Amino acid sequence: MTAVDRVLPRLRGVKKVARGWVATCPAHDDNDPSLSVGEEHGRALLNCFGGCPTLRVLEALGLRMADLFDDNTTTPGGHPLPPPPPRTEPTAKERDRVAWALQTTGPITDQGAAYLKSRGLEADAAASNDVLSSANWIERGPAVVFLARSPAGEVVGAQGRLLDPGEGPKALSIGPTSLGAYATDSAWSHKIVAITEAPLDALSLAVCGLPSIALLGTAVRPWLPEALHARRVLLATDGDVPGTAAARKIHSMLPKGTTFERIGWSGCKDANEMLQEVPDSLLRLVRSYTGGP
Numbered sequence: 001m002t003a004v005d006r007v008l009p010r011l012r013g014v015k016k017v018a019r020g021w022v023a024t025c026p027a028h029d030d031n032d033p034s035l036s037v038g039e040e041h042g043r044a045l046l047n048c049f050g051g052c053p054t055l056r057v058l059e060a061l062g063l064r065m066a067d068l069f070d071d072n073t074t075t076p077g078g079h080p081l082p083p084p085p086p087r088t089e090p091t092a093k094e095r096d097r098v099a100w101a102l103q104t105t106g107p108i109t110d111q112g113a114a115y116l117k118s119r120g121l122e123a124d125a126a127a128s129n130d131v132l133s134s135a136n137w138i139e140r141g142p143a144v145v146f147l148a149r150s151p152a153g154e155v156v157g158a159q160g161r162l163l164d165p166g167e168g169p170k171a172l173s174i175g176p177t178s179l180g181a182y183a184t185d186s187a188w189s190h191k192i193v194a195i196t197e198a199p200l201d202a203l204s205l206a207v208c209g210l211p212s213i214a215l216l217g218t219a220v221r222p223w224l225p226e227a228l229h230a231r232r233v234l235l236a237t238d239g240d241v242p243g244t245a246a247a248r249k250i251h252s253m254l255p256k257g258t259t260f261e262r263i264g265w266s267g268c269k270d271a272n273e274m275l276q277e278v279p280d281s282l283l284r285l286v287r288s289y290t291g292g293p
């Protein structure tokens with residue numbers, strides 16, 4: 001398998017262009033394809049025009065640097081590559097970065113509340129589910145911030161949705177968010193839990209009474225099997241091809257004793273779209289799974 005064959009199926013909105021391919025960048029909220037993928041001398045080249053570092057793009061794809069080489073089992077010097085060590089905690093440097101970014105955060109502001117409202121969500125509900133406002137998120141302006149916690153409860157990072165993104169990315173993350181996820185209240189322990197890609201989808205389901213974990217992407221996290229053990233899991237990733245593929249992958253790693261169902265979005269892309277377009281239908285959908293009144 002070439003490196004490009006490894007990378008392209010994991011991307012959304014892939015188009016062939018003269019010098020390779022373009023796709024939407026998985027590391028930021030990207031509507032206009034800004035990730036270029038090239039191929040050169042036995043390796044894949046990634047470049048996000050929105051400014052995401054390659055490591056962050058790889059992290060969002062669930063790949064390592066070595067996976068950018070056609071032969072990902074040896075180093076460029078021909079030595080066998082050891083499997084990557086499993087990581088469960090941020091480094092000291094990462095913790096400092098996260099703490100620096102979180103210094104700008106506080107309770108949800110009027111501007112943050114207005115943004116949430118535009119997405120069909122109340123600020124009060126967000127505030128009780130690990131959502132904050134930032135006056136100047138990563139020095140890019142005001143944002144609504146979703147905390148990412150490890151299954152043990154440590155804040156490992158956060159994703160900020162910029163309120164005035166201009167031309168740049170709409171969402172910017174800090175810290176090794178793959179070591180955790182955005183989780184709504186009681187989502188780490190409740191007997192029924194939904195898994196989504198985006199925080200807004202998790203929050204949309206939570207306000208309808210379904211605790212949810214947002215993976216902040218489609219990459220499957222190594223801690224998932226343990227966190228989901230013996231629970232009832234509703235796979236609520238997006239209704240498109242990568243979302244369905246992610247649901248299948250999560251399903252394949254669920255441990256014995258875990259029950260699961262795939263949520264269908266009946267024509268909508270995801271939970272938040274359904275909440276905005278037909279609020280009652282999301283509530284009814286959730287109740288059809290949770291057995292609520």
Ligand SMILES: [Zn+2]
Pocket residue numbers: 025026027028030048049050051052169
């Ligand atoms: Zn990017």
